[in-house]
Amino acid sequence: MSMTPEQATWFQGTFHRLVENIDKAVQGKQEVVSLVLASMLAEGHVLLEDAPGTGKTSLAKALAATVQGTSSRIQFTPDLLPSDVTGVTIYDQQSHKFEFHKGPIFASIVLADEINRASPKTQSALLEVMEESKVTVDGVTHEAGRPFLVIATQNPVEQAGTYKLPEAQLDRFLIKTSIGYPDLDTTASILAGASDRNPSSGLSAIITTSAVADMADLAATVHVESAVLRYVAELAAATREDAGVRLGVSVRGAIAMVRLAKVWAASRGRHYVLPDDIKTLMAPAWQHRLMLDAEAEFAGTTADVVISRALASVAAPQARTAA
Structure with missing residues (x-):
């Protein structure tokens, strides 16, 4: 069953209240907050390069x-070891049983700070849990629960002592974005409250985690026209066919775009996805999935340039039939 216009209106109002509440702690960054929140409701993960x-x-x-x-x-x-992330099984001498001690990955929101400083073995420990929201330790599977969002960070300045994220792991991040520095007025406002070292401590909960899961399920029912689906497929193909690209957007990347676009449309009060939603989300959803040719990159080609060329080469569908 598809989302109704009334449900879309409710979704929009709730989404905006969530963004406004988070903005009390992260001031002046509502666009980034909206992207991160949309990623959580699309049940994806976020890579922050900042x-x-x-x-x-x-x-x-x-x-x-x-x-x-x-x-x-x-x-x-x-x-850092993989067990430091996922947890470890320890033998309890009193009960004479093995007990699983959960690692920090078992939380609603997990901040993986400077993820590229860990070894590839430890980075790979995140792969299963990011893709399937579960961890397998000693043959036993443990669910991560819902909602589950990994916010991984990278420092774009310091590269010494870091390990580049493999393409397989990059492809598992729904979006890549950055918070950036606030403008002068916002900075002054932040400085005025600098005595509060934990601005999020005073925030009240707007909804429960179970309601977040319900919102994610509701967003999945947003209608997507076959013409829009074909548009996404053609854009993904255009990135793969670009002369400056060694590896373009995968099918997983195209699926991720559709999932994210559904949430984005609902957050705008619509029960259907527009081509403009796809255009808005292409950079954050696809730029990290592109592997550029070395010569093209040396000549100045960037992921944003490839995305712009794809948008210019593929005509967007114009008409929309009734959902």
């Missing part, structure tokens, strides 16, 4: 507080 001190931890804590969920922070370092 300089230190831009509010990444505050965003994760504020989001968790707003949805009455739990949050954890994992500082990725070269000596």
Whole structure:
């Protein structure tokens, strides 16, 4: 059953209240907050490439507080082990049984700070849980629960002692974005409240985690025209056929776009997806999935350039039939 116009209106109002609540802790970044929140409702994950001190931890804590969920922070370092992330099974001498001690990955919102500083073995520990929302330790599967959002960060400035994320893991992030520095007025406002070292602590929950799961299920019922689906497929193919690209957008990337576009449309009060939703989301949803040719990159080609060329080469559908 497809989402009704009345449900879309309710979704829009709830979504905006969530964004406004988070904005109390992460001021002046409603567009980024909307993208991250949409990713959570699309049951995807976020890669933040940003300089230190831009509010990444505050965003994760504020989001968790707003949805009455739990949050954890994992500082990725070269000596971090996979069991430090997922948890470990320990033998209890009193009960004579093996007990699973959950790692920090078992939280509603997980901040994986400087993920590229950990070894590839530890990075790969995130693959299953990010894709399937579950962890398998010693043959036993443990569910991560809903909602479950990984916000991983990378520092674009410092590359010494880092491990580049493999393409397989990059493809599992729904979006890549950055918070960036606030404008002058917002900075002054933040400085005025600098005595509060944890701005998210005063936030009240707007909805429960079970309601978030219901919103995610509702967003999945947003109508997508066959013409819009074909538009996404043609855009993905255009990125693969671009002369400056070694690896374009995968089928997983196209599926991720549709999932995200459904949430984005609902957050705008619509029960159907428009081609403009796809255009808006292409950069955050696809730029990290593109592997550029070395010569083209040296000549100045960027992921944004490839996306612009794809948009220019593929005509958007004009008409829409009734849902």
